[in-house]
Amino acid sequence: MPKDSHGHLIPGVVSPQRQVPASIPRPEYVGKAAPTKHTGGDVYAPDEIALIRESGRIAAQAIQLVGESIRPGVTTEELDRIAHEFLVANEAYPSTLGYRGFPKSLCSSVNEVICHGIPDDTVLDNGDIVNIDITAFKNGFHGDSNYTFIVGEASQEVTDLVARTQEALARGIKAVAPGRQVNVIGRAIEAYAKRFGYGVVRDFTGHGVGAAFHSGLIIPHYDSAPQFDDIIEVGMVFTIEPMLTLGTHEWDMWPDDWTVTTKDKSITAQFEHTLVVTERGAEILTLP
Known part of the structure; x- marks a missing residue:
């Protein structure tokens, strides 16, 4: 548990919020209903990029550490504890x-959960997949990343989905170049995903990140998105985080106002990096 008789996830028990030492600076939105609107843009100076890279490295190392504990029988609550303790230790x-009231230190999205799953007493089973999304805030900057892990051994269909979602991220990153519109990223991702008949989630996107957790810049992962026409510039920092499904791209929201699942309960995977635009393309800032 908690799964229903069809094996689909149901809400579990969420433990009390973990504490962060008072000595660690908080993002401005902690304790507020919503963050202050970001007005600083998405292009950063080299010294700021170095600080985003440091935050990104901590987030990536936390994901790596969590991944070492993913196995049948572990709870997503335990994975949250591991990440929380690593982040504050760094x-x-x-x-x-505390972002818009989110109660945990990572997002754990299992099987049909597209994104924003809340860690609880859900026990991972052999053959499940779980996406671990961690963002670290240090020195005034956020670094955001996620990775989908296979629990034990999964079916070939699910294993292929995970590998191809990671490849879709790589193709999205390769599409980045100064002077292009950001919608070229989604074009590259969906062109690849279509080869396998995967659904490409549209309503949850990549975003500007750095001084703000979400700056307002939107990075689409699907084709036919001409409305997202921001021009990619050297020094721009944002995430690419495609979500591919074995079925529909349509979704439902749980009553917690966070957990997003595929409408048809099909399995879904996601990978994410924070990157900075360079004169030749992009540099990943979320590497261990």
Whole structure:
């Protein structure tokens, strides 16, 4: 548990919010209903990019550490504990904790959960997949990343979905170049995903990140998105985080106002990096 008789996830028990030492600076939105609107743009100076890279490295290392504990029988609550303790030990604040009321230090999205799953007493089973999304805030900057892990051994269909979603991220990153519109990224991702008949989630996107957790810049992962026409510039920092499904791209929201599942309960995978635009393309800022 908690799964229903069809094996689909149901809400579990969420433990009390974990504490962060008072010595660790908080993002401005902690304790507020919503963050202050970001007005600083998405292009950063080299010294700021270095600080985003440091936050990104901590987030990536936290994901790596969590991944070492993913196995049948572990709960997503336990994975949250591991990440939380690592982040605060590195003097970083877990960006999700208190963001618009989110109660945990990572997002754990299992099987049909597209994104924003809340860690609870859900026990991972052999053959499940779980996406771990961690953002670290340190020195005034956020670094955001996620990775989908296979629990034990999954079916070939699910294993292929996970590998191809990671490849879709790589193709999206390769599409980045100064002077292009951001919608070229989604064009590259969906062109690849269509080869396998995968659904490409549209309503949850990549975003500007750095001084703000979400700056307002939107990075689409699907084709035919001409409305997202921001021009890619050198020094721009944003995430690419495609979500591919074995079925529909349509979704439902749980009553917690966070957990997003595929409408047809099909399995879905996601990968994400924070990157900075360079003169030749992009550099990943969320590497361990």
